[in-house]
Amino acid sequence: MDGKKDRVLIIGATGYLGKRMVKASIALGHPTFILYRPEIVSDVGKVQMLIGFKMQGAILLQGSFDDQESLVSALKQVDVVVSVVAGNNTLLEQLKLVEAMKQVTTIKRFLPSEFGMDADRMGHAIPPGDMVFINKRIIRRAIEKANIPYTYVSANCCAGIFLSGLAQLENFMPRTDHVKIYGNGDKKCVWVDEDDMAMYTMMTVDDPRTLNKILYLRPPSNILTQMEVVQIWEKLIGKELKKIFLTQEEWLASMDDLTPYIQVALTHLYQIFYNGDLEFEAEGPHGVDSNDLYPDFKYVTAEEFLKRYL
Ligand SMILES: NC(=O)c1ccc[n+]([C@@H]2O[C@H](COP(=O)([O-])OP(=O)(O)OC[C@H]3O[C@@H](n4cnc5c(N)ncnc54)[C@H](OP(=O)(O)O)[C@@H]3O)[C@@H](O)[C@H]2O)c1
Known part of the structure; x- marks a missing residue:
């Protein structure tokens, strides 16, 4: 190890979870790159958010899923990619990212847009919510087929x-x-503060214990x-x-x-x-529990979270 932190590219940085990923990445000292789409320039709130990220040290790159060259160019500048895009069609757009990663070959790890329930455990999900899991599974299989190193973060429920x-x-x-x-x-449900989701995610991007694994966020309390x-x-x-x-x-x-x-x-x-789909232990050769890996991380407990609303 040369002590240098991996360079992280965040896609979907101006979204609900994305903005927290940027904050966590910078806080942990990762050189942080943001891929923003050209359409965003007409949204003053999002532009201001981007400028705020830049003032905290992030590097802004313009690019789009419709412009493969822009993806390749962004990927050449980083080690790790964290995607936090949303929307059923947009989830599938990540296939273009996988194609670009195959071309670049230097990406050390890809964390696709997951951050919910474990898609591979949700084959029985009812419509219309099943589409999210179906599309996330399609992306997983494409990543694995292309031999791109990955971590899937199953973040459970946003507090x-x-x-x-x-x-x-x-x-x-x-x-x-x-x-x-x-x-x-x-x-049983697993309730996770959004800023904690982002910190766990950024702690894991260069952790060898989560390479090609599913990381389940399971703060015990x-x-x-x-x-x-x-x-x-x-x-x-x-x-x-x-x-x-x-x-x-x-x-x-x-x-x-x-x-x-x-x-x-x-x-x-x-x-x-009703179905109890979060009632399982992180197990098997691919699953790792955040509490086993990061037992000292001071997460926000459900009680601390609810106290904010008093
Ligand atoms: N565990 C939970 O409770 C929970 C809750 C919510 C979401 N999630 C999951 O977390 C992930 C992120 O969701 P979110 O709620 O943070 O999403 P969000 O707030 O809707 O943000 C989505 C991001 O995707 C970007 N995006 C959308 N279409 C795009 C396109 N065509 N090209 C490039 N970027 C595009 C948006 O970019 P712009 O900013 O440029 O519009 C935005 O930054 C999803 O996988 C979702 O399923 C989990």
Whole structure:
């Protein structure tokens, strides 16, 4: 080791998770490159965000999935690529990135846009949420076929989206009067602060223990059922919430009138809180648990997170 930190390219840097990846990459001392698309120049908020990154030391590169040369040129300047793009069509655009990596051959590791549930465990997922997993699997297989070194980060549930509203998804502040409980509220979920997701991701980009592995983010105190989370909130506010229990059938029927975008999020919620799809241990030859690798990392606990909303 020459002590030099790997150069990291972040694609999707101005998105919900992307901006946190930039912050974490810079904080850990990685020379940080950002690929931004030309369309962004008409969005003043995003341009200001990019300039903010630049002022913190990031290097801005313009490029697009529609311009293979721009991808190749960006890849030649870095060691590791972290993609945090979103949208079903855009997830598949990463195939062009894989093609460019095959051409460049020097990429030491690719972390494709994952950061949710483990796509390979979600073959049974219901539509329309299944498309996200299908597309993430297509990208995984392309990476493996091309022999590109990888880490898939299975980040589980964003606390700002899931924990903030006690898993309600129509509001991102915890209520103080009532809460809908899915089934008996007894399926384990893994709630992870978004900034912690980004720190774990950046800690892992040059960690040999996660090379060609799936890293499951599993902060031990945050593996909690919905009911346990509600109880933490009730203790914090000193009041019991009215519980509205929803059966699986009632929940699925309630989705009928919603837009496909919301339906995607709600079917993922169904997988977690009715199907119990996060109830497994990180195991097998490919899975590693963040807590085994980074036991001293001071993550935000569910209680600390909810205290912010008092
Ligand atoms: N675990 C969880 O609870 C959770 C929650 C949310 C998301 N996720 C996952 O995290 C990943 C990132 O999601 P996010 O919510 O951070 O996404 P997001 O906020 O929608 O941001 C997506 C990023 O992708 C970029 N992008 C979209 N289309 C593009 C294109 N054609 N070319 C280049 N860039 C494009 C956007 O660029 P511009 O800024 O230029 O528009 C944006 O920066 C996804 O894989 C998603 O499934 C997980």
